[in-house]
Amino acid sequence: DVKVTQSSRYLVKRTGEKVFLECVQDMDHENMFWYRQDPGLGLRLIYFSYDVKMKEKGDIPEGYSVSREKKERFSLILESASTNQTSMYLCASTTGVVPGETQYFGPGTRLLVL
């Protein structure tokens, strides 16, 4: 089974702090994604990556950056956390072999910014 893990299930940070969210997948997947999920808005894509050191902006990249130094790990960085970044953050991966294939999600990180 594909396993996608995220470094924290719950996180509380203060406004202005730098926040790192880590995601690791163990199935040698090419593509990795970061979403945030908010009530009434659904999942919105922040960034995605097709390969090591490659990244593409999603629909809401402002206030976020990403890093993919190794194939299995995709990090989301909040340079200076703000209260409107309080959300559920979900990481996902796909093999990248077939366009539009199934996504596998991590358990999510609930971030609260005070």
Added chain:
Amino acid sequence: RKEVEQDPGPFNVPEGATVAFNCTYSNSASQSFFWYRQDCRKEPKLLMSVYSSGNEDGRFTAQLNRASQYISLLIRDSKLSDSATYLCVVANTGNQFYFGTGTSLTVIP
């Protein structure tokens, strides 16, 4: 206009009932279609892919109508364990996925 639109519900149905969810998408070039299930405070998990010919998995039937750009999910003989939020997901050739906001289902004993 949103890429994917779903009726948020909630749908409250008795055990054994049949319930149907619909979803519309705006990009006629979309390539792949899915229904995901998300339990409260959990991550989304694939329920089933949706094919042009329609497909069935036990009590679940998914249909795709490309001409009208909508996807449907039919659940027969609802169980208490079917209570969840159902997400409609559409993917394009560029490997970007677009999610509906989800339809909430509660199956009542």
